[in-house]
Every structure is written in structure tokens, then in C-alpha cells.
Amino acid sequence: MVNVIMFGPPGSGKGTQSKLLQERFNLIHLSTGDVCREEIKFATPEGLEAKRLIDGGNFFPDKLAYRIVEKFLDQNSKARGIVYDGIPRHIGQTEHFDEMLASRQGKVNLVIELKVDEEILIQRLLKRGESSGRLDDSGREVIVKRLRIYDDVTAPIADYYKKQDLYFTINGIGSLSEVFERIAVLVEKVCLNEELNIV
Template sequence: MLNLILFGPPGAGKGTQSENIIAKYKLIHLSTGDLLRSEIQAGSELGLKAKTLMDQGILVPDEVVIGMIDNKLKEHRNAAGFIFDGFPRTVKQSEALDQLLASYNESISVMIALVVDDNELLARLLNRGKTSGRPDDQNEELISKRIQEYNSKTKPVADYYQEQGKFVAIDGIGEIDFIFEEINKAISKVTVK
């Protein structure tokens, strides 16, 4: 089973590359952002709580996210693998994810990080905000807060997986197809037996 973490700050291109990876490797996409937004749209208690936090640029509590992921793992027991998009964001979440996967006799195969500088991220998100309808992509101050949140809390996750020999950094600026080729090279290193 291929279990891949696609990592990077908001606007790094994770959504675009996730689609390419899913199409090629037939993985189940686990985007915590999408899971949370669907809860918000449904108007559930979890969704309303998550919306309040997300509107402030604050991360949703770990136990809520891990519970949602566990439900998806149970739902797709015979999958070829999973792509984790936007999760884990902290070392604590990484440890919880590793424990959860171990309970299914699985582990993370590789973490691929898309590296993009902050100025490019800001420009991308503001541009995306023109068409996405997402208020968090239309406010420069909120975007900057999201990027700072990523930089302060989630970069240590890269170190966590680097210590396990599972971390690969890829330049997230350039042609989409070229970036996807680089992702494929990283995946092939963990899938070749």
C-alpha cells in the first residue's frame, strides 16, 4: 500500500498535484480541508466549530481530525493507498497518524513537500481567491497568518519524517507537469522493491 503525505504551505499546489497523483496511483484522497469544509457545508456541530477556528486561521483540534481520518481508513480498507493532503500539520499529529496507521499494519511510505517562497504563496492565494469563493483566499492579512501558522507549526513535521528517511523536498515553482515528474521519481524510489 502506498501512503503518501503531500506537504506544503497553503497555495503550494498540493490540490493540483493531488489530482495527478490520485489519477496515476489510484489513491484515496484524504484532504482534511475538504473533510472540514464538507462538515461546514452540512452545518454539523463539528463543522460549525471548525468554521469558527478556520475563519480565525487557527488549526482544528487533533482528535477531531484523527477521528475523521480513522473513519475514512475504515471506509476504504481495500484501497491501493492514501494521499494525505494538509495533514499532519504538527509533530503530535504525525505521531498520532503513525499510531493510527500502525493499528492497520500500515505506515507512511513517503512525505513529499512542495517548496514555494512566501511572496509567491501570497500572490497565488490572492489570485485563487478571485475564483475560489473562499474568504480565506481573499484577505491578505489572513493569508499571511495562515503562512505564518504553517511556518511556525508545520515545518517541524518535515524534520520528523526526515529522521525516518521518508522526506523529499520538491521545488513547487515551475510547470505543473515537470513538478509531477519530480513527484513520480520520489514515489518510484519507495515503490520499487
């Protein structure tokens, strides 16, 4: 199974590009946010716990995220590969995430970070906020705060995977198709061999 981590700041397009990867290479897109919402929707034990925490204004704990992701992995153990969008979210999750994959005879094969200039990110998110009504995209100050959190919490993941020669950056500026073709070329280059033939 191929395991690709897609990450980038809010507004970089990682969710959209992950879905395009899913379609092109017949992979599964694991968005931790989407999976969590599904668990809540169907009132699973994990979903009920997540709803209780969220409704109480509490931080979503790593242990619960791990349980949800492990459940997803076990349900999709025969998949050709998975694109991960939302985990690992911070450096403290990286080793545990690797252990989750190793216990299922898997490993991270590729880590892609989408790079986009901050002002472009801000304009994208403001536009998205106008059309979607999302509160976390509702104003420049809120957006800048989210970007700082990304810089402080999520971006350091890059160093962990750089040491393993798994980390690559992609220019996230351009049309959806332009950015996707850059990603697709990288995925084919890294994952196209006898062991990881996904094309």
C-alpha cells in the same frame, strides 16, 4: 497499502498535485478538509459535531480530526494507497497518525514537501482570491499571516520525518505537469519495490 503525505504552504499546489498522484497511481486522495465537508454535508455524527464547533468559531480539535480520518481509513481499507493532504497538520499529530496506520498494519512510506518562494505563493493566493472569492486569500496581510502559521505550526513536521529518512522536498515552481513529473519520479523511486509496487 502505500501511505504518502503531501504537505506544503498555502498556494504550493499540494491539493492539486495530490489529485494528480491519485489519478496516475490509482491511489485515494484524503483531503481532511474535503472529508470534513462531506461529513457535514451528510450530517454524520462527526459532521454534526464539526459543524457545531465551526459555527461557534471554535478551533477544530485533534480528536475529532482523528475520528474522521480513522473512519475514512476503515472505509477504504482495501485501497492500493492513500495520499494524505492536511494530516498531520502539526508536530503533535505525527505520533498519533503513525499509531493510526500501525494499528491497521500500515506505515508512512513517503513524505513530500512542496517548496515555493514566498512571493510566488503570495501572488498565487492573491490571484486565487480574486477568482474564487475565498476570504483567506483576500489580501496580502491575511496571506502572510497564514504563511507564518504554516512556518510555525506545520513546517516542523519535516524534522520528525527526516529522522526516519522518509522526508523529501520537491521544487513546486513550474507548470502543473512539470512539478507533477518531479513528484511522480520520486514516488516511483521510493515506492517501486516488491512490497510497495504501485506502478
